[in-house]
Amino acid sequence: MKKNVLVLPGDGIGQEVCEASLPVISAMDLPITLTFGEIGWACWMREGNPVPDQTWEKIAGADAVLLGAITSKGKAQAQQALPQPLQQKGIEYVSPVIQLRQKLGLFANIRPVKYVAGDQRPFRCCVIRENTEGLYAGMDFKGVRPAVSGWLKHPNLDKYGPEEAAWTVRLQTRYGLERLFQTAFEYARKHDFTRVTFADKPNVMRESGHFAGSIFHEVAARFPEIAADIHNVDAIALWLVRKPHEFGVIVAENMFGDILSDLAAGVMGGLGLAPSANIGSHAAYFEPVHGSAPGMAGQGKANPCAMFYTIALMLEYLGFELQAEKLQHAVDRVVRDGKVATYDLGGTASTQEMAQAIIRELLHP
Ligand code: NAI
Numbered sequence: 523m524k525k526n527v528l529v530l531p532g533d534g535i536g537q538e539v540c541e542a543s544l545p546v547i548s549a550m551d552l553p554i555t556l557t558f559g560e561i562g563w564a565c566w567m568r569e570g571n572p573v574p575d576q577t578w579e580k581i582a583g584a585d586a587v588l589l590g591a592i593t594s595k596g597k598a599q600a601q602q603a604l605p606q607p608l609q610q611k612g613i614e615y616v617s618p619v620i621q622l623r624q625k626l627g628l629f630a631n632i633r634p635v636k637y638v639a640g641d642q643r644p645f646r647c648c649v650i651r652e653n654t655e656g657l658y659a660g661m662d663f664k665g666v667r668p669a670v671s672g673w674l675k676h677p678n679l680d681k682y683g684p685e686e687a688a689w690t691v692r693l694q695t696r697y698g699l700e701r702l703f704q705t706a707f708e709y710a711r712k713h714d715f716t717r718v719t720f721a722d723k724p725n726v727m728r729e730s731g732h733f734a735g736s737i738f739h740e741v742a743a744r745f746p747e748i749a750a751d752i753h754n755v756d757a758i759a760l761w762l763v764r765k766p767h768e769f770g771v772i773v774a775e776n777m778f779g780d781i782l783s784d785l786a787a788g789v790m791g792g793l794g795l796a797p798s799a800n801i802g803s804h805a806a807y808f809e810p811v812h813g814s815a816p817g818m819a820g821q822g823k824a825n826p827c828a829m830f831y832t833i834a835l836m837l838e839y840l841g842f843e844l845q846a847e848k849l850q851h852a853v854d855r856v857v858r859d860g861k862v863a864t865y866d867l868g869g870t871a872s873t874q875e876m877a878q879a880i881i882r883e884l885l886h887p
């Protein structure tokens with residue numbers, strides 16, 4: 523059956539890597555119809571809405587969404603940037619990426635990591651980050667409210683009084699954790715990883731850490747062939763740099779996962795190579811880890827590899843597993859070979875030249 527993919531190129535280099543890499547879909551002759559939509563900063567400036575209604579309609583009709591990258595700013599900054607007539611309407615800015623994750627219920631952010639060229643030993647692993655709760659649940663307050671003043675005890679609070687304090691709550695729910703761990707173990711099984719590691723900090727965050735840990739072990743028991751362990755997130759950061767080949771799937775709550783996945787992208791060779799998938803029960807969108815890189819936009823020199831790897835993730839999700847694997851391997855070979863390389867990989871190739879080299883390698887290995 524034909525699949526509908528909605529492409530949202532977005533801003534800056536997002537547009538450039540989309541344009542360069544999308545010809546791969548027709549080159550592979552896949553039963554996929556591409557539709558295009560708008561998202562990002564230009565939409566915000568035009569109509570005070572970074573995800574226009576039309577785009578939401580298109581998302582509803584798509585089997586998968588492929589996003590380039592968007593430019594995003596803080597609420598106050600975004601508000602100030604708006605043209606006067608829109609500013610007066612007092613519209614609140616919410617990052618498009620956050621809107622997509624929340625409205626579509628995309629609870630898992632999957633970031634496969636692999637190292638294919640250079641002086642280290644090759645490895646692959648995968649960081650899976652919870653996307654909806656944890657330390658980014660949005661429970662972030664200034665001043666101590668009466669409701670918690672009874673149990674919020676800390677000697678530093680007495681120094682300037684409760685109003686001169688701010689606090690963030692880490693929310694861990696059984697609902698959120700069960701589906702996260704289930705996804706992590708299923709991912710490991712499907713991709714032949716023999717180990718799932720839960721990166722947390724149970725020796726300091728005792729209640730939420732032990733609660734999450736017990737659910738991790740419950741889920742792990744359903745996957746007896748996969749080794750399951752829990753380690754402190756700081757130790758994992760160290761070992762990801764020193765011995766990345768010892769890991770399989772690393773799963774973590776929102777903030778820890780955010781940090782570890784950027785670290786992992788650095789270990790694999792930079793943002794130009796790192797793909798991601800945002801997965802929910804009924805929807806998914808796919809994007810390179812990098813942003814719109816405004817300083818580099820318009821120069822045609824962004825590395826499109828992250829986008830090609832991202833397309834491969836999407837193809838796998840849509841059921842084109844064989845083609846996904848072929849595409850991944852073609853990108854691996856071009857990166858390893860190094861004859862055609864963008865600036866971040868030590869070469870001088872343009873976005874287009876790199877993309878064409880990958881498509882050539884895919885069609886004529
Ligand atoms: P960024 O990822 O856009 O760029 C950081 C640096 O990484 C660039 O200056 C460049 O040196 C390098 N880089 C990134 N992508 C590359 C590529 N494909 N090839 C070669 N080098 C690459 O992050 P930054 O500068 O912090 O954010 C810029 C804008 O993007 C901001 O508005 C930010 O909010 C947004 N952003 C959007 C994301 C998304 O669409 N999900 C994710 C991260 C940032």
Ligand code: MG
Pocket residue numbers: 780781784
């Ligand atoms: Mg990040």
